[in-house]
Amino acid sequence: MKKKLLITLLVFACALNEAASQETFKIMFYNLLNFPDQSSSKIQDLEVILEDYNPDLFMVCELNNQTGANAILSSLQTINPNYSSATFVTNSSDDAIGDSNDLQNFIYFDSSKFILESQTQIQTIFRDFNHYTFKLNTTDQISNPIIIHFIVCHLKSSQDDPNPDLRFLMVEDLTNYLDGFPSSDYFILGGDLNVYTNSEPAFLELTDVTNNITFIDPANRVGSWHNNITYIDVFTQSTRTQTGLGGATGGFDDRFDFILTSENMLTNPDIFYVNNSYQVYGNNGNINCYNQEINSSNCDGVDFNSTIRNVLYNMSDHLPVILELQTNETLSTNNFNLKQAFSIIGSNIVKNELSIQIDATFFESDFVYIYNTLGQKIITYKVQDINLLRVNVSNLSNGLYYVVASNSNLKPLKFIKSN
Missing domain, CATH: 2.60.40 (Immunoglobulin-like)
Structure with a gap:
């Protein structure tokens, strides 16, 4: 009897230790819609969003300039002084088919949790993919470093020819670049893919199982998204039906924005996707929201109130995408709480x-x-x-x-x- 009790206590202690060592990271991707040039008040709207969600790592596209990048970092640092950013760079790809140099990708992160190891621009025919390599700030990062790669992107827009083919050519440049990495590496891709269905060549290329790095949709909501209310819970655009604020005005009917993970992140204990954590921030999954504005009462729900949806409406024609990652390693951060005045x-x-x-x-x-x-x-x-x-x-x-x-x-x- 005593032996059984001892075994039970040991199992319980191990379970507690494993639970205590798990660390969770909140990830967000957001198309900022010409930030900050579209409106001087957008930084205040963005601050409400960031204050509410408090991401550990924040990927963005449609950032116009260094001024906008600095403004976002300042706002993040009022929430948490540990926030940092990569080095801001402008697009290096050929922009002969569009004014893409005005739209930059970027990344922000909690430096107490992530250590930026390197950053690279991946050139395409239209706009760069931006590759950021991070190491988790774990207690055993020297003997057992956990490296995770983040790719931020913004593919060519529009259904009209030749734009689907241009999206494919951009993604093909990415997959060729990823051939140079070990297939066991961990990758996250956050971006405005501008795809209308999973049968588009660009999406098929990203998720091709024969690739060296195969991306998967952690939400498991793959299908023909455009104008299909079956997928309204993952719609991200458009938040608006009226002109005046810029961007698209077609109402809520598309899934353009994604966070994809490499397939090895579903099960690996080093760093993995938290089941059911994928969500479109601001989207209550209300079918009455189809083709409506996101701040409409038709878009009501329990997850996101009218205040949050109003600032999202003012901020961009896109909604952010969020998910959580987890590791079983222990972070090298102070675990005590400072007394607050x-x-x-x-x-x-x-x-x-x-x-x-x-x-x-x-x-x-x-x-x-x-x-x-x-x-x-x-x-x-x-x-x-x-x-x-x-x-x-x-x-x-x-x-x-x-x-x-x-x-x-x-x-x-x-x-x-x-x-």
């Missing part, structure tokens, strides 16, 4: 009341201020000898707000007002 209790998306916990041991401010995104101070609270502050926000307009202590050395808090 003040913090939001519960979710930072609130409707009527915001609750703020204050630790008088560390909090040396007499006042707390609430600012809107224009930098206007709209509420002042005296907080001497208070441990819990309850703020009535029911009369505030929907959007992003900052909670600032009069002791400016403290990092501001952020919350989103949503009805």
Whole structure:
């Protein structure tokens, strides 16, 4: 009996150890729609999205310039100072068939979790693929390095000939490049593929099982996507039906944006896709959303509220794609929690009341201020000898707000007002 009990305890201890060592990474890809040139207010909309999802690694396309790249990094660093980015480069491919040099790909990452080893531009007939090689920041990264490759891309748009063939030629350049890597390497491809069906040559080339690196759709939602409500849960475009904000205006009817993984990432314990974590951020899977604007009540659902869908509508004609990766290795980061002087209790998306916990041991401010995104101070609270502050926000307009202590050395808090 004692022997059985000992075995049971050992098994339980091993299970706890394995669970404790698992680390999860949140990945996002987003077509930013001519950022930042399309609108000066887009950075505020993007900040709401990033604050809500808080990706560990963020891939983008349709980034116009270094100014836009720096603005996004600054916003990310207000969420987490560990965010970093690759070196910004402009497109090096031939742009004779389009003004592609105005649309760049880029990547941001949490440097406490990912170490950027190298970056490469893969030239095609139209626009670069950007290849970023990372090493996970694990405790045994010297003896057992885990390398993961991220490819960011934006294929040629339009159904009209010869554009499907041009997309294929671009992908063919990528697969030829990937022939130079061990087939056991881990790859993630995030991009606006602009494909309408899985039978398009470009998609067939990416997923060809005879390739050295074969990509798969981790969502397992492969089919003829265009105008097919069977696949509405993976639609990413268009968020709009009206002109004025740029981009496409055809309503919600296409799956253009993808995160694909190499097939070995479904099962390998070093780094693997978390089952059922693939999602289109902002898409509630509501069939009534077909051909509608994403901020319409027809697109309501439990996952993404109207505030989030409104900023997505303003930000781009595309929706972001997200998924999670996991490793059984332990990260080389501090596991202790620093004591916070003040913090939001519960979710930072609130409707009527915001609750703020204050630790008088560390909090040396007499006042707390609430600012809107224009930098206007709209509420002042005296907080001497208070441990819990309850703020009535029911009369505030929907959007992003900052909670600032009069002791400016403290990092501001952020919350989103949503009805």
